[in-house]
Amino acid sequence: MWLSSLVPRRKYRIGATCLFSICLVLVNQGLAEKTAADYFVRSLPGAPPGPLLKMHAGHVEISPEHHGNLFFWLYQNRHIANKQRL
Known part of the structure; x- marks a missing residue:
């Protein structure tokens, strides 16, 4: 039961991490x-x-x-x- 509640959090964390990484790369290109x-x-x-x-x-x-x-x-x-x- 507790394992099923972790799956959505993990997906959210992975998605947020990917989005943050992409934004960081785009910002760093123009603001080095x-x-x-x-x-x-x-x-x-x-x-x-x-x-x-x-x-x-x-x-x-x-x-x-x-x-x-x-x-x-x-x-x-x-x-x-x-x-x-x-």
């Missing part, structure tokens, strides 16, 4: 010289006093011939609510 520290948000204008959330933001170049960029903003929760997500 940049690290996470380069995108770390140290201050935010208009933010209330106190510690900021852990945030990374910036532009990733998509197509150099058309000057295409993708903006991203990643932030980490301080806590996870005990509610069911919709």
